[in-house]
Amino acid sequence: MRLALNQRVAILLHEGIKGPYGKTGLSLLRYSEAPIVAAIDRECEGKSLQELTGIKRNVPIVASVAAALEYKPQVLVIGIAPKGGTVPDDYWHEIKDAVSAGMSVVNGLHTPLATIPELKALLKPGQLIWDVRKEPPNLGIASGLARNLPCRRVLTVGTDMSVGKMSTSLELHWASRLRNWRSKFLATGQTGLMLEGDGVPLDAVRVDYAAGAVEQMVLRYGKNYDILHIEGQGSLLHPGSTATLPLIRGSQPTQMILVHRAGQIEVLPGVSIPPLAEVVKLYEAIATAGGAFAPVPVVGISLNTRHLDESEALDAIAQVEAETGLPCTDPVRFGASKLLDAVMQG
Numbered sequence: 001m002r003l004a005l006n007q008r009v010a011i012l013l014h015e016g017i018k019g020p021y022g023k024t025g026l027s028l029l030r031y032s033e034a035p036i037v038a039a040i041d042r043e044c045e046g047k048s049l050q051e052l053t054g055i056k057r058n059v060p061i062v063a064s065v066a067a068a069l070e071y072k073p074q075v076l077v078i079g080i081a082p083k084g085g086t087v088p089d090d091y092w093h094e095i096k097d098a099v100s101a102g103m104s105v106v107n108g109l110h111t112p113l114a115t116i117p118e119l120k121a122l123l124k125p126g127q128l129i130w131d132v133r134k135e136p137p138n139l140g141i142a143s144g145l146a147r148n149l150p151c152r153r154v155l156t157v158g159t160d161m162s163v164g165k166m167s168t169s170l171e172l173h174w175a176s177r178l179r180n181w182r183s184k185f186l187a188t189g190q191t192g193l194m195l196e197g198d199g200v201p202l203d204a205v206r207v208d209y210a211a212g213a214v215e216q217m218v219l220r221y222g223k224n225y226d227i228l229h230i231e232g233q234g235s236l237l238h239p240g241s242t243a244t245l246p247l248i249r250g251s252q253p254t255q256m257i258l259v260h261r262a263g264q265i266e267v268l269p270g271v272s273i274p275p276l277a278e279v280v281k282l283y284e285a286i287a288t289a290g291g292a293f294a295p296v297p298v299v300g301i302s303l304n305t306r307h308l309d310e311s312e313a314l315d316a317i318a319q320v321e322a323e324t325g326l327p328c329t330d331p332v333r334f335g336a337s338k339l340l341d342a343v344m345q346g
Helices: 021-029 048-053 065-071 089-100 165-178 190-196 207-222 245-250 276-290 310-324 338-346
Strands: 009-011 034-038 075-076 104-105 128-130 152-158 183-186 229-230 255-261 266-267 298-304
Touching: 009 021, 009 065, 009 089, 021 048, 021 190, 034 065, 075 089, 089 104, 128 152, 128 266, 128 338, 152 165, 152 245, 152 338, 165 183, 165 190, 165 229, 165 255, 165 338, 183 190, 183 207, 207 229, 207 245, 207 298, 229 245, 245 276, 255 276, 255 338, 276 298, 276 310, 276 338, 298 338
Parallel strands: 009 034, 009 075, 075 104, 104 128, 152 229, 152 255, 183 229, 255 298
Antiparallel strands: none
């Protein structure tokens, strides 16, 4: 399943446009081809989405689901990704209003909605609730088979969570297609799944089967494409992250792109990010020992400069290149060609 191109979408984003947990909704606004007719965020009602976010999409911001009905949405997407992945208390009445109004619901949070009797009772024929975070069936243990595939397998890895790994993979995928390569974006998180329609919701998979789930997905596509862009999750540097190692083991990457937020020095208070050159060595060592037993280089740095003006962004990029000796850019802001060139040379 994916967001259909013929269904009008509203995105529920209360406190998400300006707050820290709106990445799902903001990514859909940036990348989805579906017709998004309203963003729902009471904090930003009536303001310009483009001025607030830099996303070049003319979508009105309204205060509630009831106000969004003016734009005739058919699907409500829950657009936040808070810590723990639970539905905030003040979202429940909005979800009920949407279902009562005949809208289907796309839910990327850990709290399942499709099995809640109160919501099920409101569903009419043709309506559905898609809980994105469900473990796929028939999983097994990883065996390192992806290393035998002929395609390039490019994995984004990060210095922290939520720094832009999915965006980097998408930008690389689209740049690859512009060069007429057979390219596939492999989604591993809720937003990527909504955009792509398939993939593995890695944080819903039991840990013993996580690498196997990634391997199964990579093997499914690896013989039919020249290059796979595998969406990264989490970070080896974050104490709360468990997803990065299964991604390395399951995908057996041929190259990695390190993603970092410009100027960030900690993942948590007291948990520092080492110099990027050291982080590069860490990921290369882990990837080599993660089943491939062959050099797996970090070939470039994707730098998230969203919080900087253009001059500051260019200075930060130049500084990272000087520190690491690797090509660096912000692919969302300046395009992914430099990083894609590094992939093909790596």
